[in-house]
Amino acid sequence: xxxxxxxxxxxxxxxxxxxxxxxxxxxxxxxxxxxxxxxxxxxxxxxxxxxxxxxxxxxxxxxxxxxxxxxxxxxxxxxxxxxxxxxxxxxxxxxxxxxxxxxxxxxxxxxxxxxxxxxxxxxxxxxxxxxxxxxxxxxxxxxxxxxxxxxxxxxxxxxxxxxxxxxxxxxxxxxxxxxxxxxxxxxxxxxxxxxxxxxxxxxxxxxxxxxxxxxxxxxxxxxxxxxxxxxxxxxxxxxxxxxxxxxxxxxxxxxxxxxxxxxxxxxxxxxxxxxxxxxxxxx
Numbered sequence: 674x675x676x677x678x679x680x681x682x683x684x685x686x687x688x689x690x691x692x693x694x695x696x697x698x699x700x701x702x703x704x705x706x707x708x709x710x711x712x713x714x715x716x717x718x719x720x721x722x723x724x725x726x727x728x729x730x731x732x733x734x735x736x737x738x739x740x741x742x743x744x745x746x747x748x749x750x751x752x753x754x755x756x757x758x759x760x761x762x763x764x765x766x767x768x769x770x771x772x773x774x775x776x777x778x779x780x781x782x783x784x785x786x787x788x789x790x791x792x793x794x795x796x797x798x799x800x801x802x803x804x805x806x807x808x809x810x811x812x813x814x815x816x817x818x819x820x821x822x823x824x825x826x827x828x829x830x831x832x833x834x835x836x837x838x839x840x841x842x843x844x845x846x847x848x849x850x851x852x853x854x855x856x857x858x859x860x861x862x863x864x865x866x867x868x869x870x871x872x873x874x875x876x877x878x879x880x881x882x883x884x885x886x887x888x889x890x891x892x893x894x895x896x897x898x899x900x901x902x903x904x905x906x907x908x909x910x911x912x913x914x915x916x917x918x919x920x921x922x923x924x925x926x927x928x929x930x931x932x933x934x935x936x937x938x939x940x941x942x943x944x945x946x947x948x949x950x951x952x953x954x955x956x
Contacts, residue, residue, distance in 0.1 A: 678709055678717065680724050682899040683867050688724075690714055690897075696791055701783035708791045714897060716792055718759055720784070726759045727897050731795055734861075735761035736933035737893040737905055737941070742824050742857045743769060744923040744938055745912045749823040750774065753851065755811035757828035758784035760796035766826075767798045768928055775804045776822075778815075782808040812844050818851035825852060827860035845884045845908075855911040862890060865948045866900035874904065878952050881908050889914055890952065891941040893932070904948070915942055 676692040690711050697708035709717045715728030726734075739762055743749060751774045754762050758779040766772055777799075779785055785806070788796040798804060807814060811829075825848050848858050862878070865871045882888045885908035895903045907914045920935035 678711075678719070678724075680719075680722065680899075683869060686867070688897070688899070690717065690727075692717075697787055699783065699787075701781050703781045703783075706781075706783055706787055708787060718788065718792060724897055726761065726792065726795060728792070728794065730896050731759070731761050732930075733893055733895050733932045734898075734903070735765050735795075736930050737891070738762055738826055738828060738859055738861060739765035740923075740928075740930060740933040741891065741905070741907065741914065741938060741941070742826070742859045744919060744935060745907075745909075745914050745917050746823065746855065746857060747771065747919055747922050747926070749857075751822050751824075752776070753778070753815070753818075753822045753825045755815070755825065755827045755829065756780075757826070759788045759792055760785070760799045762826055762828045763801075763804055764795060764798040767801055767803065769926070773803065775801075776807065777804055778807045778809060778811045780808065780810055812841070812847070815844070815847045815851050818847070820851070820853050822852055823856055825856070825858045827858070829861060842880045842883070845880050849884050849910070852910060856909065857912060858885065858906070858908040860906045860908075862904035862906040864898065864900045864902055864904060865951050866902050870899060871951055875951060875954060878906065881906055885909060887911075887913055889942060890944055890948070892944055892948075893941065904944075915939060 677689045678692050679687050679689040681687050692709045692711050694710050696710055699706050704721045707719045711717055718726040752766055754777040763775060763777055766775055863870045863874045865874055888908040891905050893903050894901055918938060923935055
């Protein structure tokens with residue numbers, strides 16, 4: 674008998690992966706956590722049935738959510754990561770010697786525990802002494818911070834369930850206050866291809882634009898995410914991600930990446946017209 678994992682991208686579109694075996698299935702206080710083993714994509718993490726990470730293509734997502742802001746300001750010292758229980762974002766941040774302190778806030782401790790055991794290639798940095806783990810609501814955590822961080826990365830789930838509060842006007846305002854005067858906010862911005870995702874992303878982008886003087890969207894191709902066309906948000910009090918790119922400085926670091934490079938950095942902000950038009954629509 675064949676076993677397949679299937680995610681419904683819409684009521685009329687599905688994405689399926691053949692599964693060799695199921696390694697984990699548990700219900701935490703917040704969500705259902707599953708780990709599958711597959712021949713094509715390696716190990717797969719799903720939360721409430723939605724695909725979060727596969728071993729085969731996680732490098733694309735983690736490259737783009739991490740190296741884009743770091744190439745704009747390679748002098749970043751203190752970072753707040755919200756979500757990111759699989760550990761991939763922290764793993765990439767730890768490749769920068771200049772980073773001195775990473776606070777990671779994940780609401781579900783079970784996600785971190787499972788990923789440490791079953792996805793060690795992504796979770797390998799979570800025990801580093803620079804990393805300080807807090808298992809609580811990211812929205813609540815950031816409320817009391819002011820002028821503290823050079824960079825905030827919001828590596829959240831979709832805008833419903835445990836991650837819903839991380840797409841609100843209140844949350845983005847709190848992030849603005851928590852950042853230093855030249856601070857950068859980067860968040861996963863979903864996809865504009867399917868209408869069910871597009872509506873929530875228009876709202877989120879409008880809220881970020883209302884909060885930050887600089888707010889732009891960039892993109893990557895992630896095969897296992899809905900439509901394969903995935904967006905990220907870049908917002909800052911000071912830095913323009915194109916004009917202020919420190920390409921020479923970043924390349925001097927000699928980091929070996931599988932997806933990101935500074936030429937692609939510039940190109941990733943050249944988004945398709947259909948995305949531009951949707952982002953400009955009234956919410």
